[in-house]
Amino acid sequence: MSITLIYVVGDINYDGYITMEDVELLMQYLATGNYIDKRIADVNNDELIDVADAIQISRFINCNDTNYNIGKEITLDSLLGDINSDGKISVNDVTELQMYISQSKDFSDEQKILADYNQDGIIDVLDVTDIQQLIANS
Ligand SMILES: [Ca+2]
Ligand SMILES: [Ca+2]
Ligand SMILES: [Ca+2]
Incomplete structure (x- = not known):
């Protein structure tokens, strides 16, 4: 059964805020090769989840760089x-x-x-x- 929930682009730990914790978690995922939801983590929309996405999230936090959809709410279907x-x-x-x-x-x-x-x-x-x-x- 699927359920529609609101997510925030770049909010890797799903706590509703974009913080350095999300950057750190993204770097951890990249190091371990664990699954990460592309719809949330591919913040620069280049179809890859890589260090460039982590850099963009830090730029959003530190420089208020809003070039991408970081921080925007999106609705996604998730599996219960x-x-x-x-x-x-x-x-x-x-x-x-x-x-x-x-x-x-x-x-x-x-x-x-x-x-x-x-x-x-x-x-x-x-x-x-x-x-x-x-x-x-x-
Ligand atoms: Ca977060
Ligand atoms: Ca699962
Ligand atoms: Ca229950």
Whole structure:
């Protein structure tokens, strides 16, 4: 099931603000090769996520450079249960959810919406079970 949420271009950690934390997180992603949502991270629209995007985000923060769409709100369809926003529902999302429930990890507002898989307003083990079932049946 997909759900439409509002995102901010350049807001890599989905907390609603463009800060140096986003630049640092983007650099971490580049170093590790982890998935990152192109729609949010490719701020200079050249179809690549690279250090040039990180530089543009820092220019936005430090020089108020608004040449690109950085800081603009966009609406995107996301998958319910896709907590790490990598475009698929997998055991990695279950791990994130279990860490949140055991209070060893905090979620962004977006993640809290995506984590409530059965949409009952509560993030708990029932959502874990539903997502695990979905993975098992796919
Ligand atoms: Ca942010
Ligand atoms: Ca995922
Ligand atoms: Ca729920």
